[in-house]
Amino acid sequence: MRSLVFSTADAAAGPQAPAALHGAPPGPGIEAIRRALRGPPGRVALRLPAPRNDAARRVALAVLEDAGRPRGGTLLETATGDLLLTEADGPDAARAEAALLRLFGTAPERLDLPGAVPVLLDLPAPVPAAPRPPAAPPPAGIEARANAAPLPALLRREGILHIATGHPRRLALLRLRLPAAALARHLGPAAEDRDLLHHALDRLRARLPGLLAEPSGREALLGLAAPVPLLLDLPAALLPDPAPIEGDPPGAPALIATLSLPEALTPGLAARRAALHHAGWGLATRGIDAAALALLSPEALATDLLLLSWSPALAGRAASAALRRIDPARLVLEGVEGQDALEWGLSIGVARFAGPWIDAVMAATRMAGCAQGGGCTRAACATRGTAATPEGRAGCANPALLGAMVPA
Numbered sequence: 001m002r003s004l005v006f007s008t009a010d011a012a013a014g015p016q017a018p019a020a021l022h023g024a025p026p027g028p029g030i031e032a033i034r035r036a037l038r039g040p041p042g043r044v045a046l047r048l049p050a051p052r053n054d055a056a057r058r059v060a061l062a063v064l065e066d067a068g069r070p071r072g073g074t075l076l077e078t079a080t081g082d083l084l085l086t087e088a089d090g091p092d093a094a095r096a097e098a099a100l101l102r103l104f105g106t107a108p109e110r111l112d113l114p115g116a117v118p119v120l121l122d123l124p125a126p127v128p129a130a131p132r133p134p135a136a137p138p139p140a141g142i143e144a145r146a147n148a149a150p151l152p153a154l155l156r157r158e159g160i161l162h163i164a165t166g167h168p169r170r171l172a173l174l175r176l177r178l179p180a181a182a183l184a185r186h187l188g189p190a191a192e193d194r195d196l197l198h199h200a201l202d203r204l205r206a207r208l209p210g211l212l213a214e215p216s217g218r219e220a221l222l223g224l225a226a227p228v229p230l231l232l233d234l235p236a237a238l239l240p241d242p243a244p245i246e247g248d249p250p251g252a253p254a255l256i257a258t259l260s261l262p263e264a265l266t267p268g269l270a271a272r273r274a275a276l277h278h279a280g281w282g283l284a285t286r287g288i289d290a291a292a293l294a295l296l297s298p299e300a301l302a303t304d305l306l307l308l309s310w311s312p313a314l315a316g317r318a319a320s321a322a323l324r325r326i327d328p329a330r331l332v333l334e335g336v337e338g339q340d341a342l343e344w345g346l347s348i349g350v351a352r353f354a355g356p357w358i359d360a361v362m363a364a365t366r367m368a369g370c371a372q373g374g375g376c377t378r379a380a381c382a383t384r385g386t387a388a389t390p391e392g393r394a395g396c397a398n399p400a401l402l403g404a405m406v407p408a
Contacts, residue, residue: 145186174222
């Protein structure tokens with residue numbers, strides 16, 4: 001990719017340029033635009049409105065740079081902060097449009113080349129790129145680094161345990177989760193940028209349905225898993241878009257997409273929910289903490305499940321008031337690290353729990369019922385239970401019990 005910084009000595013259009021370039025005032029960017037107009041038809045330029053902050057700008061640059069690299073497109077920044085990719089092949093541009101729409105809620109303007117020269121010439125002159133903080137990594141290659149990460153080894157297989165007075169403990173749900181901290185170790189300094197990290201996470205999460213599509217791939221990730229619904233952290237853009245169907249869905253969904261809070265607030269999600277149920281998909285909202293409960297109406301979220309992130313602040317006045325408006329059957333308490341979190345959840349009617357303490361409880365329950373567990377430790381059993389690779393589960397002499405998380 002060429003530099004974002006252009007000299008004021010950039011050449012004006014030559015004699016072979018389209019007529020619109022003749023008489024264009026010399027200045028930064030004209031030579032880059034002229035280069036873009038020399039190629040064959042079918043290419044496009046992409047113009048993105050000024051990103052909201054430096055972090056979003058770095059993510060946008062990474063996406064646009066990847067799209068323009070095969071064609072040698074140039075990245076320009078206008079005087080108003082808009083970003084312009086001068087040329088890209090159609091399929092590369094389409095992928096960048098979809099990624100930017102998912103990230104920022106706004107797709108870039110698509111400009112067909114070479115016919116868009118008047119629009120390009122109307123843009124305010126490009127200016128040198130603003131300096132980046134020293135700690136910020138260059139955006140180039142973030143997607144390549146994410147693609148190179150060993151996805152199965154980074155995933156965690158988490159059991160969600162049903163605990164209620166008067167009922168035996170049982171596995172209610174299974175979740176396949178990609179922890180941000182696990183991926184951050186493979187991205188290096190790029191992980192310090194929150195938007196870049198989220199983009200890389202979504203890129204890897206998009207591979208999960210494909211890995212689970214084949215029985216062999218599903219067993220490699222989940223082991224001999226119990227037949228309970230599986231929660232997947234997925235970008236909302238990857239959800240199917242089935243046609244509406246009358247009547248009740250055939251049964252409980254086998255897959256539940258856990259959406260970020262901003263995605264769960266997207267207009268139109270409620271209208272899609274019934275059709276998704278008929279297609280075998282449920283919906284959940286992840287990452288709901290005390291601060292979020294105080295700022296929104298969680299009972300109105302158009303998802304089946306609400307995944308609460310445990311902290312003592314959930315017992316505060318504002319969070320408690322919000323929780324009283326929610327059917328407890330929709331709630332899952334995550335991040336349970338001790339008896340206090342469990343007791344608080346039970347006190348408000350929560351019956352599904354996940355977290356390090358729950359992992360240890362399940363490991364102890366497995367060991368108590370495992371005839372081959374004499375040489376195991378609880379920590380080793382818990383670690384194997386959360387592994388999403390055969391290698392991570394190696395050493396267990398009772399893979400059926402390990403896959404089931406707890407005895408049936």
